[in-house]
Amino acid sequence: MVQTRVLPGDDGAAIREAAAAIRAGEPVAFPTETVYGLGANALDAEAVARVFAAKDRPSFDPLIVHLADAREVRRYAVAADADDPRVALLAARLWPGPLTIVLRKRPTIPGIVTAGLGTVGLRVPDHAVARRLIAAAGVPIAAPSANRFGRVSPTRAEHVVAQLGGRIGIVLDGGPCRVGVESTVIQLAGGRALLLRPGGTPIETIEALIGPLERPEEGPTTASLAPGRATSHYAPRARVELVAADGGLAALPGERLGLLAADDAGRRAAEASGGPYAAVEVLSPTGDEIERAARLFDALHRLDAAGLDRIAAQAVPDTGLGRAVMDRLRRAAART
Secondary structure, eight states: OOOOEEEETTOHHHHHHHHHHHHTTOOEEEOOSSSOEEEEETTOHHHHHHHHHHHTOOTTSOOEEEOSSGGGHHHHBOHHHHTOHHHHHHHHHHOSSSEEEEEEBOTTSOHHHHTTOSEEEEEOOSOHHHHHHHHHHTSOEEEOBSSSTTSOOOSSHHHHHHHHBTTBSEEEEOOSOSSOSOOEEEEOGGGOOEEEEOOSSOHHHHHHHHOOOBOOOOSTTTTTSSTTOSSSOSOOSSEEEEEOTTOOOBOOTTOOEEEEESSHHHHHHHHHHSBOOSEEEESOTTOOHHHHHHHHHHHHHHHHTTTOSEEEEEOOOSSTHHHHHHHHHHHHHTOO
């Protein structure tokens, strides 16, 4: 067990210390606009293996490589993909931001980063602490979310410590994450335009720039194409059951039941028809999709800490950022 220290992300000395740890092959937790990441030198296979070990993460799930600047794409993606005009357009309009672009990789990216795939997911995070860390380290940083594998993704430094304390040395605290769900992942490798994961950038925004995206069917052949596509993922300890936007569940005798309500109207409807609920979280009182996405993991963390047996999770509209919220809820509910 190691001593985990939380360092202020706005402190230059802390950034330099974290960057030195990255160069030395140690994993560091750091904030992005989406969730906190657990990063290591993307060019060092042993360093990346320490990320898998800290997270208990299965090796078939590829990692995203975070860059300080879009100009670095050519260093890590083959020229034919890096020169795709769609990449330049998306980078100019949506980077820094919650969008990951999957391209064919150069040999400098180890296979452990990509789960043996010939492609790599690249993005430029929209968080000053993350970009300063990457620039100071002088290497790209491969980073999944900074949580134990399959558990709720962290949106605050304390979430990281609660799950990875004693497993990693440094957590850079950059405050709460602004977006609150992971990046959207699309594959443009070899001329394709494939949606691999909905996330913090609405699909409609991407399609308005480069045209329609293919949607792969869920299943074992596509689960390993991008992070977070495993069927059971983002799962609290309590069993999650998806219900209608105005639905709920009835507590069984002696059962502690929780409610993840889509909005205030959904909460009132659920409390009138079901319960009683030992803990209630409302994603957005007014039904705002950005607020729902930003609050999702915080709400699940609080419900997870409430000692519940089941959680009734109300559905939200499956459009825009709601797609990302529903994707996470479906995976949480798929836990066996």
